[in-house]
Amino acid sequence: MWRKITLIILLFFGAKAYAQSPLCSSYPTSFCCEYVSSITINGKQYNGSTGFQSSSGGTGPNGYYDYTGNAVPTIKAGQQISISYTAKTSSNYREYFKLWFDFNGNGDLSDAGELVHNVNYAWSGTKTVTATFTVPTSVYNGTVYMRFMMVYSSVPKLCGSYSYGNTFDFKTTITGATDPFSYSGYIYNARGEGIENVPVKLYSKLKTASTYTLLSTHNTDSTGFYKLATSRDTVSYDFQMRIETLTISNPTANDADTFTQ
Numbered sequence: 001m002w003r004k005i006t007l008i009i010l011l012f013f014g015a016k017a018y019a020q021s022p023l024c025s026s027y028p029t030s031f032c033c034e035y036v037s038s039i040t041i042n043g044k045q046y047n048g049s050t051g052f053q054s055s056s057g058g059t060g061p062n063g064y065y066d067y068t069g070n071a072v073p074t075i076k077a078g079q080q081i082s083i084s085y086t087a088k089t090s091s092n093y094r095e096y097f098k099l100w101f102d103f104n105g106n107g108d109l110s111d112a113g114e115l116v117h118n119v120n121y122a123w124s125g126t127k128t129v130t131a132t133f134t135v136p137t138s139v140y141n142g143t144v145y146m147r148f149m150m151v152y153s154s155v156p157k158l159c160g161s162y163s164y165g166n167t168f169d170f171k172t173t174i175t176g177a178t179d180p181f182s183y184s185g186y187i188y189n190a191r192g193e194g195i196e197n198v199p200v201k202l203y204s205k206l207k208t209a210s211t212y213t214l215l216s217t218h219n220t221d222s223t224g225f226y227k228l229a230t231s232r233d234t235v236s237y238d239f240q241m242r243i244e245t246l247t248i249s250n251p252t253a254n255d256a257d258t259f260t261q
Contacts, residue, residue, distance in 0.1 A: 022107065023145050024159035026167040027061035034093055035063075036150050036166045039085040042073045048166055052090060068145065068171040077137045077177035083117060084130045087150055094122040095165070097129065098156045099148045103139035105180065109147055110158055117148075120155075140180045140233070146170040181234055183241065184227040187220050194224025202228040203240040212240050 035049035035056065046067050047057075054062040075081060087095060099117035100109035109115075116133040149156040152164035183202075187195050198220040203212035220226045228241065 023109070023147060023169055025161075026064065026147065026149065026159055026169075027058075027161055028063035028151075028163065028165050028167070029161045030163040031056075031063065032164060033090040034087065034095055034150070034152055034164060036085055036087045036148075036168070039083065039148055039168060041083050041146070041148075041170060042075060042081050042172070044073055046070070046168065046170070048168070063166050065166065065168045068169050072146070072170050072172035074173045074175060075135055076175050077135050077139055077141075080132050080134050082130065082132050083148075084128065085148070085150075086126060086128045088126050089124055092122055092124040094120055094153055096120040096151050096153075096155050097149070099133075099146065100158065101133075101135070101146050102144045103136065103174075105140045105142050105144045105174075107145070109145070135174065135177075137177055139174060139177045141174050141177045142180075143171060143173050146172065178233045178235055180230065181232055181237070181239055182227075182229040183239075184225070186224040187226065187243070188224055194220065194222065196220055196222045196224065198224070198226075199244055200226045200228065201242045201244075202230065203242060204230070204232055204237045206236060207238055212238075 031052060031054040033052055035052060037048050037050070039046050039048065046065070048065060049057040049063065058064050059066045083099060085097070087097075089095065097117065097119050098115060100114050101116050102109050102111075103114055104111060113136070117131055119129065119131075121127060121129070146169070147158070148168040148170070150165045151162050154162070156162070156165070181204075187198050187200070189195055196219075199217050200220065201217045202215045204215050205212045215230055215232075216228065218226045218228055232239075
């Protein structure tokens with residue numbers, strides 16, 4: 001005989017920090033006549049190439065510098081940040097410079113407002129550029145990434161390879177801003193065992209709105225764990241977490257024994 005039993009579940013919640021994703025690949029494939037010898041961000045200097053040839057420096061592909069393990073000093077939202085870099089050319093060449101800052105911590109530096117420095121110059125010899133930008137107070141607290149690039153003759157693209165130039169990746173921590181919404185927890189049965197593949201849904205609405213809309217769905221893993229996160233903040237939005245009614249058809253004796261508890 002077919003049976004249908006509704007499962008009563010116990011929910012355990014806990015806060016979880018929003019996770020930053022790794023940045024996309026970026027590196028030069030040709031070397032000749034230009035390079036960045038150093039860059040200083042928020043008072044900390046990082047070394048670049050030492051010559052025009054490909055063997056002059058780099059931590060992954062030649063010409064790429066990964067400084068994410070040597071963090072830029074903590075940045076406070078609303079603070080004006082200074083950058084300074086020195087580049088060298090062997091003749092009168094036009095070089096393009098960009099700096100991106102992942103303000104919302106989602107691992108995608110192409111979001112609006114995240115390109116904070118964008119200039120180009122033609123010169124021969126050594127050139128030092130100094131600039132500033134301000135970190136908005138509407139950004140998110142936590143660990144974030146930055147990417148700086150110099151590319152010869154063309155506007156740098158955030159991802160992919162290019163001819164002639166350098167890419168630098170950095171990491172820092174933002175404080176004094178907004179905490180993005182993030183939530184995690186477990187779904188257990190009456191025995192205290194995690195339940196797998198339970199759909200946990202995250203809804204949100206603007207505080208001025210009346211209707212919630214679905215943002216994302218996360219199925220619990222084999223331990224009953226789920227994690228919900230979004231770049232939307234709790235200042236402008238309200239959130240709901242919803243779990244659908246759970247049913248099991250043709251339960252086993254063990255199922256029935258668990259449910260009666």
